[in-house]
Structures are given as structure tokens and as C-alpha cells.
Amino acid sequence: MRARPATPVSGTWPLPPGKPYNIAPCGNHCRVLYWKFEPFSPALCTPGYGCHETTPAKPIRYRQDHRMSALAINPIHRAVRFYEAPIGKKAVMAITGLILFGYVVGHLLGNLQIYSADHDQINRYAAFLHNPANAVPLWAIRAFLFLAVVLHVTASIQLWLQNRIARPIAYVRKNDVPASYAARTMLWSGPIVGAFIVFHVLHLTVGAVLPLQDVNGSPITPDVYHNVIAGFQNPWVSGFYILAMILLCMHLYHGLWSMFQSMGIDHPRYTPLLKKGAAIAAILIAIGNCSIPIAVMAGLLTL
Structure with a gap:
């Protein structure tokens, strides 16, 4: 493959900075596409042919295209390149957030069994989960959830740092883009939750924290129902639980509707509906979780 001939003219060639001209044996300057071909063979100076034409080696552009085509079919490389972009981190946060949201819903449905007239209902549910026969799937689910939490937190921190590097100086006017209180508190509500x-x-x-003890000070291991009631009788524990559920409500509200926005579902007609749906889901989860310590403190759930 040969470089296309270019008529030599006097003056400065628009070559990249730091790229010298190729000097033909005759002393004339030859225009060389350094950004396309490398390395170059010595310039040919055939009488009557034109010394400004060179015979390059194998073009780099061809090698780069060939290498990129090989990398394009590598799924691991494509996944890493996608994650390096901000949209990739947002996608990871959206997927892991959806997984954790499903766990929160399932956990709430299991805890609401404490309102059953049969107090052993929640105990049987806990015994089923901790049955040795279910140990393998239970720990597999726990490992999967732990991985989702790690990816969610890591992607959020990296995205925040990436935004800070891209914009180290804050905007002079902070009210140009309105943001909800839930969006502004995402940075610290997540760590508290x-x-x-x-x-x-x-x-x-x-x-391991605040274990129950009998009158002699010896630790006891009551059933789940007894453990929940006795634990929420402590006002500090109940207060911290309610505060965490309120923060979780705001975190879920902003995370749910922004998840669809990150996936490209952003339309003036559908975005308000998504926000309302996210608000309803977050409020219902907060009410369900907060109702248990409130019922214990009000005396509606007793031992």
C-alpha cells in the first residue's frame, strides 16, 4: 500500500506537532501522513517520478482497525469499556438497585407476618429460612445480594468522583437545575442506610448487639417474635429504625425513577407517572417497615 502523492509546495505543512518532515535524498520536503503510516521506508527519489512520494510499510490504520475489530468481539473488553463511561456506572447502579429493591419488598412481606394472630407464624418462617436443607441456596442468595451491594456502592462512589474530576469548581448558580430533597441527600442517605x-x-x-438477658444476666435466645418485640421496646432502637426507614424511602424514591431515566426512558408524558409510582412504592415500604416499631411502642404488639 502506497501513500497518495501530494504536490510539494513551499511553506509549513499542517502536520501534527512534533512530527518532522520526511527528507528525500534530493533535499525536497515530502508530505508524509505520519498519523496514518509508520514506520516509513526511505523516501524514493526516482528521476521523473517525483521525490515527494514515499513507500510506507504496513499502514498503522489497518493494524488498528484490525485490532479494534478483534477487541469488539471480546465481551469482557466491551463490558469494561462500557463501565468506564458514566452511563455504564449508572446502568450498574440501576440493575443492582432493582435487585436490592426486590429484596426489600420480599423482606418486608416476611416481616409483616408478625401481625399474624398466630405468633409462631413468623417463627416458622424464620425456621424455614434457616433450615439446614436450605443452607446452600440461602448463602447463595446472601452472596448475590452482597455482590449487588458492593457493585452499587462502588459504582456510586466512582461516578461521584468522576463528576468531581470533570467539574472541580462548583457552578456559580446552583438553582439552574432544580433537584428534589431526596436527590440532594442521596450522597449521605445511602451510607446511613x-x-x-x-x-x-x-x-x-x-x-451480637443488645442481646437479651434473663434476670440473672445470662444471655437468652428467644424466638423471632420475642426478639423483635423486646428489641423495639428500646426507644433508641425504634427511633434509629424509623429514621433509617425514612431515609430509605427517599433513597428508593429517587433511585427508582432515575433508574428508568438512566435506561433512556425519559419523556414529559411518562416521567411524572414514574415519579408518582416511585413515590407510592417508597412510601408503602416505609409505612410497612415503620409500623412494626410504632406498634411495639404503642403496645399493639406485646409479648
């Missing part, structure tokens, strides 16, 4: 999840697991699941 995460801290609550750790406390919630250590308190009601593991029993």
Missing part, C-alpha cells in the same frame, strides 16, 4: 443494615443484622439476626 448501609450502617443501619449492619446494625439491623447484628441486632435482630445475629444477636
